[in-house]
Amino acid sequence: xxxxxxxxxxxxxxxxxxxxxxxxKVAKPAVSFGGKYRIVDFPLSxxxxxxxxxxxxxxxxxxxxxxxxxxxxxxxxxNTRDSGVYVLPPREKADENLNVxxxxxxxxxxxxxxxxxxxxxxxxxxxxxxIYKMNYDDMLxxxxxxxxxxxxxxxxxxxxxxxxxxxxxxxENGKIIEFEEKPAHPKSNLAxxxxxxxxxxxLRRILIADMKDPESHHDFGKDIIPALLDEGKTLAAYQFKGxxxxxxxxxxxxxxxxxxxxxxxxxxxxxxxxxxxxxxSELPQYIGEKANIDEAYMTQGCIVEGDVRHSVLFTGTEVKxxxxxxxxVLMPNATVGEGAVVTRALVAGGVTIGKGAVVGSADSENILxxxxxxxxxx
Amino acid sequence: MAGxxxxxxxxxxxxxxxxxxxxxxxxxxxxxxxxxxxxFPVSNLSNSGIDRIQVYxxxxxxxxxEHLGSGTQYNINPKKGKLQLLFNQDSRVNKIYNTDTAAFxxxxxxxxxxxxxxxxxxxxxxxxxxxxxxxxxxxxxxGADISLLYQKVNDAKTKYQGCQVLDLNRQKGLxxxxxxxxxxxxxxxxxxxxxxxxxxxxxxxxxxxxxxxVYSLADFINEEHANLDIRGLQHKGxxxxxTDLKSYYDANxxxxxxxxxxxxxTSDWPIYTVTTDSCPVEYKKGAVVxxxxxxxxxxxxxxxxxxxxxxxxxIKAGAVVxxxLVLGHTFIDKDIHIENQIIDKWASxxxxxxxxxxxxxxxxxxxxxxx
Numbered sequence: 001x002x003x004x005x006x007x008x009x010x011x012x013x014x015x016x017x018x019x020x021x022x023x024x025k026v027a028k029p030a031v032s033f034g035g036k037y038r039i040v041d042f043p044l045s046x047x048x049x050x051x052x053x054x055x056x057x058x059x060x061x062x063x064x065x066x067x068x069x070x071x072x073x074x075x076x077x078x079n080t081r082d083s084g085v086y087v088l089p090p091r092e093k094a095d096e097n098l099n100v101x102x103x104x105x106x107x108x109x110x111x112x113x114x115x116x117x118x119x120x121x122x123x124x125x126x127x128x129x130x131i132y133k134m135n136y137d138d139m140l141x142x143x144x145x146x147x148x149x150x151x152x153x154x155x156x157x158x159x160x161x162x163x164x165x166x167x168x169x170x171x172e173n174g175k176i177i178e179f180e181e182k183p184a185h186p187k188s189n190l191a192x193x194x195x196x197x198x199x200x201x202x203l204r205r206i207l208i209a210d211m212k213d214p215e216s217h218h219d220f221g222k223d224i225i226p227a228l229l230d231e232g233k234t235l236a237a238y239q240f241k242g243x244x245x246x247x248x249x250x251x252x253x254x255x256x257x258x259x260x261x262x263x264x265x266x267x268x269x270x271x272x273x274x275x276x277x278x279x280x281s282e283l284p285q286y287i288g289e290k291a292n293i294d295e296a297y298m299t300q301g302c303i304v305e306g307d308v309r310h311s312v313l314f315t316g317t318e319v320k321x322x323x324x325x326x327x328x329v330l331m332p333n334a335t336v337g338e339g340a341v342v343t344r345a346l347v348a349g350g351v352t353i354g355k356g357a358v359v360g361s362a363d364s365e366n367i368l369x370x371x372x373x374x375x376x377x378x
Numbered sequence: 379m380a381g382x383x384x385x386x387x388x389x390x391x392x393x394x395x396x397x398x399x400x401x402x403x404x405x406x407x408x409x410x411x412x413x414x415x416x417x418f419p420v421s422n423l424s425n426s427g428i429d430r431i432q433v434y435x436x437x438x439x440x441x442x443x444e445h446l447g448s449g450t451q452y453n454i455n456p457k458k459g460k461l462q463l464l465f466n467q468d469s470r471v472n473k474i475y476n477t478d479t480a481a482f483x484x485x486x487x488x489x490x491x492x493x494x495x496x497x498x499x500x501x502x503x504x505x506x507x508x509x510x511x512x513x514x515x516x517x518x519x520x521g522a523d524i525s526l527l528y529q530k531v532n533d534a535k536t537k538y539q540g541c542q543v544l545d546l547n548r549q550k551g552l553x554x555x556x557x558x559x560x561x562x563x564x565x566x567x568x569x570x571x572x573x574x575x576x577x578x579x580x581x582x583x584x585x586x587x588x589x590x591x592v593y594s595l596a597d598f599i600n601e602e603h604a605n606l607d608i609r610g611l612q613h614k615g616x617x618x619x620x621t622d623l624k625s626y627y628d629a630n631x632x633x634x635x636x637x638x639x640x641x642x643x644t645s646d647w648p649i650y651t652v653t654t655d656s657c658p659v660e661y662k663k664g665a666v667v668x669x670x671x672x673x674x675x676x677x678x679x680x681x682x683x684x685x686x687x688x689x690x691x692x693i694k695a696g697a698v699v700x701x702x703l704v705l706g707h708t709f710i711d712k713d714i715h716i717e718n719q720i721i722d723k724w725a726s727x728x729x730x731x732x733x734x735x736x737x738x739x740x741x742x743x744x745x746x747x748x749x
Binding site: 034035036074260261269270274275276277279281283284285286287288289290291292293294295296297298299300303 | 410411412450451634636639643648649650651653655656657658659660661662663664665666667668669670671672673674675677682686687
C-alpha cells in the first residue's frame with residue numbers, strides 16, 4: 001500500500017451567509033462556479049494534481065448536497081484502492097454526546113481517530129471557499145526545507161486591504177513571528193490563505209490540549225497558530241504567487257467568474273492543471289441563428305438564441321431570442337425569456353426571468369442577486 | 379420480465395467512410411462534438427436496464443477500448459453488469475469473410491455462457507433512441523421467433539446507400555431482406571437491430587457458418603424466413619444511418635435543427651459518454667457564432683456558422699468556418715477560410731488560405747495533418 005505522507009482535510013462547514021440566498025439550502029463549497037464547476041472542485045482537484053490520495057471533507061451546515069456530491073470521490077479519480085474522499089460530519093462518540101464542530105480546529109480534533117488511521121507525517125488543512133490553483137506538493141517541499149512545524153500559505157494583498165485579512169508578520173527568512181487577525185494597523189501585507197501544513201504529531205498534541213481549554217475558540221487562526229508561536233516553534237510563510245480569490249460575497253463571486261473572461265486575470269482553466277468536476281449528460285452548447293456572442297464563457301447544455309456580452313453561462317442555461325445578457329452570471333438552468341434585458345446580475349440556479357423583463361443596471365454599485373423568478377409580460 | 383443481454387456491432391462491411399475509417403471503427407466515430415457513435419446503442423441498452431453488454435470490434439480497437447472503459451459512465455454497475463469489448467481478427471485474405479457471423483463464431487464460448495434468455499443485437503453505425511425493454515416485450519407478446527427493428531423512410535432513393543431494407547407483408551411478417559437499390563423512396567430500412575432467444579441465436583450462427591463462410595446473420599435469416607416466424611417492429615423518431623462520408627456529415631449537421639436534436643436527446647433518456655474534463659468554451663471579443671454546436675474546451679476568436687465543433691478546438695481571429703464538422707483538438711489559424719469540410723482530430727490548419735468543397739461532396743482533412 002502506498003503510504004499517505006500527507007493527508008488533506010477540507011473545512012467545508014461554514015454557512016457562507018454573505019452569499020445570501022445562494023447558500024440557503026447549499027453549503028458554500030457546493031456553490032456553482034465557472035460554468036460547470038463547484039467551488040470545492042478547486043481544492044479537491046488541487047489535491048489530486050498534487051498527488052494527495054486521501055481527503056477528508058468536514059461538513060456541518062446544509063450538507064446534503066455537498067455530501068452526495070463529494071462522496072465516492074469518482075469525479076476526481078479518488079476512488080482507487082488506496083484513495084478516497086470521506087465526508088466527516090459531527091458524530092456521536094462512545095464517551096461523549098454529539099457535539100457540533102465548535103470551530104475550525106475542533107473539526108479536526110473531533111476526527112483525530114480518522115487521521116490516525118492513515119498515520120500521516122503531515123496534515124494539510126484547506127478551506128472550501130477559495131478559487132485558486134496550487135501545487136501543495138511544492139508547499140510540502142518548502143515546509144521540509146524550512147524544517148518548520150507548520151507552514152502557512154500567504155499571498156500579498158494591497159496594503160490598504162490588509163486589515164480585512166489575517167496577516168502574517170515575518171522575519172527576513174520568512175519565519176513567522178506574529179499573526180494578527182484583521183489588524184487595524186497592519187505591519188505587513190502577507191495575508192493567510194487559510195492553507196496550512198502541520199507536522200501531524202505536533203498538531204495532534206496541541207489539538208488535544210485545545211479541546212480541554214474552556215477559553216479557546218477552537219480556531220486555527222485565533223488559537224492554534226498562537227499556541228505554536230508561544231512554544232517557540234518554527235512557522236514558515238509560503239508565499240504563493242498566482243490567482244487566488246475568496247468568493248464569500250455576491251460581488252466577489254461574480255468578479256471571480258468575470259475573471260475567466262480576462263486573459264490578464266491569471267485565472268486559466270484550460271491549462272494542464274485541470275479542475276475536475278461531475279460530468280453533465282448534456283448536449284454541446286447550441287448557438288442559434290440570430291444569436292450574438294461577444295466575450296462569453298459557456299458550457300455544455302446552454303442554448304443561446306439572443307445576445308450574450310461579457311457573461312458566464314452555466315450548464316443548461318437558456319437565453320431566448322431578443323434577450324440581452326450583459327456582464328452577468330447565469331447559474332445552472334437559469335432561463336432568460338424573449339426580449340428580457342439582464343445587466344450586471346448574478347442569476348441563481350433554476351431562476352426564470354420572464355419575457356421582456358428588465359433586471360439589473362449598468363451603473364449599479366453592487367451586483368444584483370436574482371434568486372427568485374422575475375415575472376414577464378403575459 | 380425476461381432477461382436479455384445486448385450485443386453491439388461496431389463495424390460493418392457496407393460502411394465506407396473515407397478517411398475516418400482508416401483510424402477507427404464506425405463505433406468510435408465522433409458524433410456531435412462530444413459523443414462517439416457507440417454511446418447511442420450502449421446508452422439505449424443501459425437505459426433499458428440491460429447491463430450485460432458486448433461490443434464487437436474487428437480492427438483498430440484502441441479508441442473503443444479507451445472510450446468504453448469499465449462502463450461506469452454508462453451507468454452500468456460493474457459488479458452486477460459488465461461492458462465487454464470482444465475482439466475478432468479481420469480476415470486479411472478478403473474482406474468478404476468479415477461478417478458479423480465470423481465475429482460471433484470467434485466468441486461463441488462467451489455467447490454460449492450467457493445466462494440471459496434473450497439477446498438483443500444492435501449496431502453502432504446508426505443513431506436512434508430505443509427502449510429495448512419495450513422492444514423485448516413487444517417481441518415476446520407477438521410470439522415471433524425473431525423481431526427486426528425498422529424505420530419507415532420516404533427518401534430511400536437518395537439516402538441509405540448499402541443499407542438493408544425489409545419487405546414485410548401486411549401482418550409485418552418478413553418476406554425478404556435485401557439491399558436498398560435506391561429505386562424507390564418508400565422503404566423500411568432495417569436498423570440492424572433484432573431480438574430473439576439466445577438458444578435460437580446460437581443455432582442460427584452455427585447453421586449460417588455451415589451454409590456459407592461469407593453469409594452475414596441477416597443473409598441467413600433472409601433464407602430462413604419461410605421456416606421461422608420473423609416480424610418487423612417499427613421504430614419512430616430520429617434516425618440516421620452512417621454509410622459514407624456524406625451521410626456522416628449530414629447526420630451531424632442536421633442536428634443543428636434544435637427540434638430534431640430534441641427528438642433524440644430527452645432528459646428522461648440520457649446519452650452517456652466519457653468526460654474529458656475540458657473547461658467551458660471561451661468566446662473572445664470579435665467572435666461571431668451562428669447556428670452551431672460547440673463542445674467544451676474550445677477557444678473561439680473567429681467566425682463559426684452552421685457547424686459542429688468538437689472538444690478543444692481553437693479557431694483564431696479572422697478565420698471563418700462554415701458548414702463544417704471540425705473534430706476535437708483541431709487548430710485553425712488566423713484568416714483561414716474553411717467551408718464544407720470534415721476535419722479529423724488533431725489537424726492543424728496553418729499554411730493554406732482556404733479549404734473549400736461543394737456542399738454535396740464535403741472534403742476531408744486527415745487526422746494529425748498539418749496543412
